[in-house]
Amino acid sequence: MxxxxxxxxxxxxxxxxxxxxxxxxxxxxxxxxxxxxxxxxxxxxxxxxxxxxxxxxxxxxxxxxxxxxxxxxxxxxxxxxxxxxxxxxxxxxxxxxxxxxxxxxxxxxxxxxxxxxxxxxxxxxxxxxxxxxxxxxxxxxxxxxxxxxxxxxxxxxxxxxxxxxxxxxxxxxxxxxxxxxxISYIPLLQGAGKRRQTLMDRFAFTCNCKACKKNTNFANQSANRRKKLEELSIARTNPDHSSPLETYLSMVDLMNQEEILGWDDLGEVHKALAELYQAGSDHQAALKHTTHAAEIAHHCFGSKHPCAMAWKEKLLKAEASATEMNLGQ
Ligand SMILES: [Zn+2]
Structure with a gap:
């Protein structure tokens, strides 16, 4: 170096x-x-x-x-x-x-x-x-x-x-x-107007990224997706939340379209899905989301970081559970 x-x-x-x-x-x-x-x-x-x-x-x-x-x-x-x-x-x-x-x-x-x-x-x-x-x-x-x-x-x-x-x-x-x-200076799961306001108030600039650029196809669709993401991320914190699976699956879909890939956003949602499917003994679905969570942890933190190591371990267990279930059928 x-x-x-x-x-x-x-x-x-x-x-x-x-x-x-x-x-x-x-x-x-x-x-x-x-x-x-x-x-x-x-x-x-x-x-x-x-x-x-x-x-x-x-x-x-x-x-x-x-x-x-x-x-x-x-x-x-x-x-x-x-x-x-x-x-x-x-x-x-x-x-x-x-x-x-x-x-x-x-x-x-x-x-x-x-x-x-x-x-x-x-x-x-x-x-x-x-x-x-x-x-x-x-x-x-x-x-x-x-x-x-x-x-x-x-x-x-x-x-x-x-x-x-x-x-x-x-x-x-x-x-x-x-x-x-x-990098991101602000929370990403919020609508374009809120992001613009926060960036102007705190950092005095207007973002011109593809999600913020005015009147492009991507930005127009992005505005709706981010708004929806903001609503869903608020809904997920509600303790009486009735359909967490649907919420998380929509969030994954929207974040992938928005190219929001960080551990705090996409990683956390895959983590929640892995845990929900695990609790419901759907081992195949749990394996799928554990695989994504482990990959995101690896990308964001590197293989030697405690978070990435813990998810590698969870992935091995999820693979074993899914295999066992297959053999049992
Ligand atoms: Zn932007």
Whole structure:
């Protein structure tokens, strides 16, 4: 692997998105990837504890930023910042300009505190949240990963890898050389209007993916499918839910058409179906959905991850149960 932080590697390259103005940079595949292959994994440039119910202090962020070398600082400035969206830079500036040390002296007397405010704004706009093995909730800056753009049909899944302590990105489907890697910034099982609103409020951009592009065939059909998915995902949480099988089977069908392939969405639904069929002793159907769940876990987490290993085990058991049932007939 080339050194971390390098913007062109044998796996990926960070470059301008030419197909679309105002998006800035994106991350592109340097070669073909199979579903389930690791695209990249990073330890954070820095990470801070996320205090419950309050914002991370701008002072802590600024102190971490000051430890960067010149080149890393330049890369940090290069990150997109949705400054007109959810964050008020003057607030951060205020917090920094009035910060005092133990002796009552200004902590940042010589610094342009407007820059400090911007450092905090960039952090909040780009940091990834993750939970450590010890249960601590943290937010960290991963400079290269911050260049991943959003898509409502993302091709990359990411998670915090407890074993290696790295934010890990995997291809959820085949990705061709020069394709852009994309992740999702928001929950995907919601209608186009809600997605547009959330992306504008929180990240200050309009998504132009094939599910959002106006007046295309796919987008028109997608709008209905996502709306239906939103309704079904609410219905599934109702404890009096009368026909869970139908709900889950419709969800699988719709998610496949929408190319929503992540463990949290498609994986969870196959998991629920596998369990329902298992409970009803329909071993063939249980095997089918266990196979899908195991495959998605493998694609999203890789073969050595506890979730993927547990599903591999479940698959062996489901295969044995289905074989037994066949022999018994
Ligand atoms: Zn979109």
């Amino acid at each position: 080339p050194p971390r932080g390098s913007m062109i590697t044998t796996q990926y390259k960070v470059q301008d998105v030419e197909s679309c103005e105002d998006i800035g940079k994106g991350v592109f595949a340097s070669r073909n990837f199979h579903a389930g292959e690791q695209v990249m994994a990073f330890a954070p440039e820095f990470a801070l504890d996320q205090p419950e119910g309050s914002k991370i202090s701008s002072i802590a962020i600024f102190e971490e930023f000051q430890k960067f070398d010149r080149a890393t600082k330049d890369q940090y400035w290069d990150l997109r910042e949705a400054e007109n969206a959810r964050y008020e830079i003057p607030d951060y500036t205020q917090e920094l300009s009035s910060a005092l040390d133990e002796d009552g002296k200004l902590l940042f007397p010589f610094h342009n505190t407007a820059d400090g405010g911007r450092v905090a704004a960039i952090f909040h706009d780009n940091a990834f949240s993750f939970t450590q093995a010890d249960g601590r909730n943290r937010k960290g800056i991963f400079i290269v990963a911050s260049h991943f753009n959003h898509c409502c049909t993302p091709n990359v899944y990411y998670y915090w890898g407890q074993q290696h302590k790295k934010l890990t990105f995997r291809a959820m489907r085949e990705i061709t050389r020069e394709d852009e890697f994309t």
